Amino acid sequence: MKRFLLFLLTLVVAASVFAGGRQAASSSKGLVGVVMPTRSEERWNKDGNAVKEGLEKLGYAVDLQFSDDDIPTQLNQIDNMITNGVKVLVIASIDGSSLGTQLENARAAKIPVISYDRLLMQSPNVDYYVSFDNYKVGRQMGQILVNGLKLDNPPKRPINLELFAGSPDDNNSVGFYQGAIDVLKPYMDSGLVRVPSGQIERTVIGTLRWDAAEAQKRMENLLSRYYSGDVILDGILSPYDPISLSCLEACKAVGYGSTAGKPLPLVGGQDCIVASVKSIMQGDQYATVLKDTRSLGAATVELVDKILNGQTITGLDTSSYPNGATVNGRAYVVPSLLLDSVIVTKDNVQKDVIDTGYHTRAELGL
Ligand code: GAL
Secondary structure (H helix, E strand, O other): OHHHHHHHHHHHHHHHHHHHHHHHHHOOOOEEEEEEOOOOOHHHHHHHHHHHHHHHHOOOEEEEEEOOOOHHHHHHHHHHHHHOOOOEEEEOOOOOOOOHHHHHHHHHOOOOEEEEOOOOOOOOOOOEEEEEOHHHHHHHHHHHHHHHOOOOOOOOOOEEEEEOOOOOOOOHHHHHHHHHHHHHHHHHHOOOEEOOOOOOOHHHHOOHHHOHHHHHHHHHHHHHHHOOOOOOOOEEEOOOHHHHHHHHHHHHHOOOOOEOOEOOOEEOOOOOOHHHHHHHHHOOOOEEEEOOHHHHHHHHHHHHHHHHOOOOOOOOEOOOOEEEEEEOOEEEEOOEEEEOOEEEEHHHHHHHHHOOOOOOOOOOOO
16 A cells, blocks of 8 residues: 555656646747766856756756766666657766767657767767867866976976876767877977876776776875885876865875975866865965866857757867767767867966856855
8 A cells, every 4th residue: 555655656746747847848948958977076066057047048948967977867867858858958978978879869859969068979869069179178287287397497307297087988088188198298208207107098097987086096006006215206197176186185195295305296187176276276286277167058058049049050160079970981070169278277266267257266265
């Protein structure tokens, strides 16, 4: 009996959620589905809210979902959105290659798909990609180390670096890594920069799901295995602020920053999260790359609106992002809108982070 009542209750709740969705959609210009990977990272909350608020301002109803980095949950959310008749899907994937069936279903239902920040891979059913120039972001990550370690004004001894990359199932990791390595390679080839662990390949230095705890463990292992005696770690290539902060923690735990001759290694990062900007102001993390989620959100909102109004989309890059699929025997290149990113150090926090309102002084504890 209890079970039956529970079943009835579930049915009633499901029906009212469904009806609610329909009602919201029918009193608006249409329902747009937005899926983000996780709430546990600062940026995806900002991204999701920016897209939702922007679309709602234009009169659309928005179904915004997060999936705690769980792939089956994300797939279910997309299935439900398709069933509920969304007009456009905006997807920031967890694993870019895992959505083939959902993308096929979206195409069959004539729902345009926008790949948000992370490229959806191995499928021709992706209409647009909105992101930053990820290769350039990678070059900025490398440039942070060149600037901070003054590699063009060579120090008297070789510089020891360890390298971290992003999640292997996220295509962004490829651009970030390639850009950074292209900048660092000449210094590695000349012998000025060494990687004492010898761990250089992207697949070896990757961090599944961008997990900062996993990166911290790897950093601890590297320090205990390769850094003893007078071998000091000078710098870390980091693709993501939480990874930068956890690597710094691992270094502090073995005396970096508190022992003579062992300053904290120089670390960059990405995403300009509050904790990293605070760390930059304190002089621990050296820099980060700011990818303004508000601009990405605004570009996406504009794109959705243009698609639904049948307007022509201009300014698309049609050569940078093949996604591994083929159409009529040719590599499919996803038409992309690519935004610019900015390196942030202590010197431009005021101008590029505070004055633009990206973070307030209060958020930064200033
Ligand atoms: C990447 C994204 C980065 C960072 C990372 C971890 O795809 O480009 O900016 O947010 O995911 O979430």
